[in-house]
Amino acid sequence: MQPNEKGTQKDLVLYRIETSKSDIKAAEILLAAKESGVESMDLRFVIEKSEN
Numbered sequence: 001m002q003p004n005e006k007g008t009q010k011d012l013v014l015y016r017i018e019t020s021k022s023d024i025k026a027a028e029i030l031l032a033a034k035e036s037g038v039e040s041m042d043l044r045f046v047i048e049k050s051e052n
Contacts, residue, residue, distance in 0.1 A: 007015075
């Protein structure tokens with residue numbers, strides 16, 4: 001949902017839940033990569049693939 005789109009409060013809550021799930025997934029990937037010593041270029045590829 002774009003900032004200027006009209007929607008219900010429920011739509012906004014659902015959007016925020018979905019983006020939060022994505023943020024948590026990215027944080028988990030970063031943590032796992034840090035623990036396993038993955039190179040930053042490899043990590044960027046993993047994060048981009050997980051978001052799609």
